[in-house]
Amino acid sequence: MSSIWVFPGQGAQKVNMLHDLPKTEVVRKYLECASDRLGQNVLLLDQVEPLQSTYAVQLCLYIAGVISAALLNEHQLKPDYIAGLSIGAWAAATVANVLSFEDGVSLVARRAILMQEAYPHGYGMTALIGIDQTTVNEWVTRVCAQKGEVFIANINAANQIVISGSYCAMQQVEAMARQKGVVVKQLDVSVPSHCVLLKNQAYTLEQEVKKITTRPPEIRYLSGTTARLLMNKDQIMDDITFNMSKMIDWESTVQSAWERGVRLQIEAWPGTVLTGLAKKVFIDGTVMSFQGTRLDTLIVEMQKERYLTF
Structure with missing residues (x-):
């Protein structure tokens, strides 16, 4: 029995999604780190008006996703696999330690601006x-x-x-x-994601990605676009850089996880859509999400899965 943590994409956002995170020291540190890197208070981004922009949505989802994993990491827990849908793949790659949180914040901000400026309306x-x-x-x-x-x-x-x-x-x-x-x-998405309309923006982002330091993944990474297991850091960075311009095959990603023996899926805050989709495949497994589930319950399920694995 194996586990996977999944990270949602645009459409999962909600007002106060950062404010509603647990008031713990690890959460405070991540929020402060993101604010320092961006030169703005990220807690101003999860409100009604800012969330009308792709910029605020992508940053909030990325930050919330990484923090969700950090809350479980505090209890010496990590999954066997990791995957993310669209912007969620950036959180997945960060949690797998392929890139740093600081670099992720900067690149996600750049990604969102490129997408937003290319298609501001219509x-x-x-x-x-x-x-x-x-x-x-x-x-x-x-x-x-x-x-x-x-x-x-x-x-x-x-x-x-x-x-x-x-x-x-x-x-x-x-x-x-x-x-x-x-x-x-x-959908509550203001840009034409996952199609060739964003191909040029992906190539522009690639130039920024080449400037950062990356590392081999510490957790097995499943691509949300190809459903393939990617073990090479360059492959993973290419996957998250260009996923804005490529079709997402989440159905095959979930099926791939199941076929690899995954029986526990936990969806990061604040989504539940990926939880609902996985239930159709994880018939004999366990599917949970941060939203609507107590943190201690998630911890117990991860500990149980680790015990059964060994």
Whole structure:
């Protein structure tokens, strides 16, 4: 029996997500470190108005994810595997010690600004629930043939596909989906993530990534884009740098973890979406999240898993 910690992407954010973290010394140190690195108080970022920006959302999710792991690390606990969806992959790589928290904060800020400035308005992401990838691909291809900017961005589950692009193009796909009785849900994401529209921004970020010191992972890292196990630090940095412009295959990532013997998944604060998606695969396993679960309960489950492993 093995464990995995997973880190959510945009859409999981909530007001006061940093304020609601435990009032402990380790939390205070991480928040102060992030504030010092950015030259601004990060506790001002998790409010209603700031969270309208990709900049605030990505930083809050990254910081909250790393702190979630630190709260368990305090009890000498670490997972067998680690993975993250979109910005969550940056937290995963940091927790695996591939890059430092300080460098992560700076690069995530840069990532968010690049994405935000490239598409300040008119673009986003939409979830289609109750439909398969093949059908969605047909709809997307049809709209793209008319010069619409829309792409499949995430495969969250066999019947949950996320599209990304311009609002105009996505609305055309949404209309086709509604005719088939598909549930359409616009996500709280203000940029067209996980498609070629962000390819140039990824290459720009790569130049910044090359300037930092990186290390081999101390925890096995599963890519949220390819569902592959990446053991090389350069592969992992490439994975998180370019994931903004590549489709996410979270369904295969969860399946890969299960097939590798993972039976306990813990989702970092503040998400629960990855918890819900994993329940469809972890039929005989345990799926938990920081949100709605006491910290001591998570600790007990990790300790139990470690005991069963040995």
